[in-house]
Amino acid sequence: METTILTKKDVEKILTMEDTIKAVEHAFEMHGKGLTQMPPKVYLNFDKGDLRAMPAYLEGKAGVKWVNSHPENPKIGLPTVMALLIYNDPETGFPLAVMDAMHITNMRTGAAGGIAAKYLARKNSKVFGFVGCGTQAYTQFMALSMIFKIEEVKAYDINEGNAKKFIEFCESKGVDAKIRGIEEVCDCDVLTTTTPSKKPVVKEEWVSNGMHINAIGADAPGKQELDEKILLRSKIIVDDLEQALHSGEINVAISKGILEESSIHATLGEIIVGKKPGRLSDDEITIFDSTGLAIQDISTASIVYKRAAESDMGIKIKFFDF
Ligand SMILES: NC(=O)c1ccc[n+]([C@@H]2O[C@H](COP(=O)([O-])OP(=O)(O)OC[C@H]3O[C@@H](n4cnc5c(N)ncnc54)[C@H](O)[C@@H]3O)[C@@H](O)[C@H]2O)c1
Structure with a gap:
């Protein structure tokens, strides 16, 4: 054998x-x-x-x-x-x-973002924002572009060279893509964050009703990309509750006592099999907290x-x- x-x-x-x-x-x-x-x-x-x-x-x-x-x-x-x-x-x-x-790892992480947006984002989502343009951003874009008709990509990275390479990649796939300031990037239908940040990079006032956010970067205790106030305004869907509490986007807000475990709406699997409802209106903000599952x-x-x-x-x- x-x-x-x-x-x-x-x-x-x-x-x-x-x-x-x-x-x-x-x-x-x-x-x-x-x-x-x-x-x-x-x-x-x-x-x-x-x-x-x-x-x-x-x-x-x-x-x-x-x-x-x-x-x-x-x-x-x-x-x-x-x-x-x-x-x-x-x-x-x-x-x-x-x-x-x-x-x-890169491909399955991208796929998870695409699937989460398929179930949670508004169906007519056209404008896609990316905060963080490293390795994960590429597979996130690849998966999203298989599910949505992307009309516009706006991207921000603290390393402008990485942002430039990423938008060139999006353009090579026939999508109108531009580097923008972080606030303008957040003015979108679906926002994907893939930074290794340990403090919020996305501010609450930049997030409008109806958005879907794929929070991918936080996958270890202490990491977070979103202002905690965004979590309090949103319907939060995790990949796995135990992992998310320990190391996902919600881990910091939970450990500070800002967010209660009972406010987590569902796992993505529960939405897919219909155990729990997904987005209920065009005004809701939905967040997918991805930690990455075996x-x-x-x-x-x-x-x-x-x-x-x-x-x-x-x-x-x-x-x-x-
Ligand atoms: N959820 C999951 O399943 C999963 C899977 C893989 C990686 N990750 C996590 O995703 C994050 C990114 O991973 P990667 O492989 O793309 O790393 P990477 O190093 O290739 O890319 C990270 C990018 O973020 C940028 N960046 C850093 N701080 C920033 C900030 N404050 N604002 C804007 N841009 C910033 C960097 O310049 C870089 O381009 C890491 O935290 C990693 O652990 C999560």
């Missing part, structure tokens, strides 16, 4: 956003039905960073993502985040594949494994002598 090894280049070649959206929506649906296993992330903490294990099971698919975060790595020419995923057969436990999970990774890995098998891609290794 052989294990397939898939590099980042392999995953980039075979994983489409269309497949990722289907896989991730299915994962949220299973989560909404209570049919997933996803124990809390396990952390090893070091002076310069951490390592996290993210195991999950859903419907015949199982595995674990093993991912680091070392913010000083770029100084020595390494990325901050590197990730591998072991994809197992839950029938026997056999490791079917070991694959890059950096691209999987079930998104494993569901996406199952598609990568399937596509790799179909195209005979990857190196096959016999790890064991049976």
Whole structure:
């Protein structure tokens, strides 16, 4: 029995956003039905960073993502985040594949933003704002552009070079895109925030009724991108309640006692399966608080494994002598 090894280049070649959206929506649906296993992330903490294990099971698919975060790595020419995923057969436990999970993480995060906006944003949303134009902004744009007819992109980043590269990317996809000041960027139908900020970057007075916000950047305790007053005016949907309370956009407001756990409206899965209503009027502000779930990774890995098998891609290794 052989294990397939898939590099980042392999995953980039075979994983489409269309497949990722289907896989991730299915994962949220299973989560909404209570049919997933996803124990809390396990952390090893070091002076310069951490390592996290993210195991999950859903419907015949199982595995674990093993991912680091070392913010000083770029100084020595390494990325901050590197990730591998072991994809197992839950029938026997056999490791079917070991694959890059950096691209999987970016794609599944984009897909989650797209799916959240599909269920929560106003259907006629046309103007899309992006605060933060790094890695995650690209896959957020890719997923949103598969779901909406984007007429205009407005983008802001403290690093103008990153904003410029991002708008060039949007323009290359045929969308009118411009760099704007942060306040003007927030004047939009769907706002996506993807900064690693530890203090609010979006002010309450810039947010108008009817907007949908994908708050993607906060995924660790102490991180936040939105003024807490925005949370108090909005319908908040989380990917997973336990993770969001610990490390999502809401974590700071909850720990300060500004926001009550009981004010969290639903998980995205609950909205998808119809257990809870989504947007009820064009005036509501909806927020999707994304922390990133292991079930998104494993569901996406199952598609990568399937596509790799179909195209005979990857190196096959016999790890064991049976
Ligand atoms: N929710 C999830 O599932 C998920 C998944 C992956 C990454 N993340 C988080 O998303 C954030 C961004 O990740 P990335 O991979 O895109 O990082 P990145 O370093 O590639 O991009 C971050 C961008 O934000 C910009 N930025 C920083 N502070 C800013 C500010 N105050 N205002 C405007 N722009 C600012 C930077 O200049 C950079 O361009 C991180 O916090 C990361 O941990 C979340």
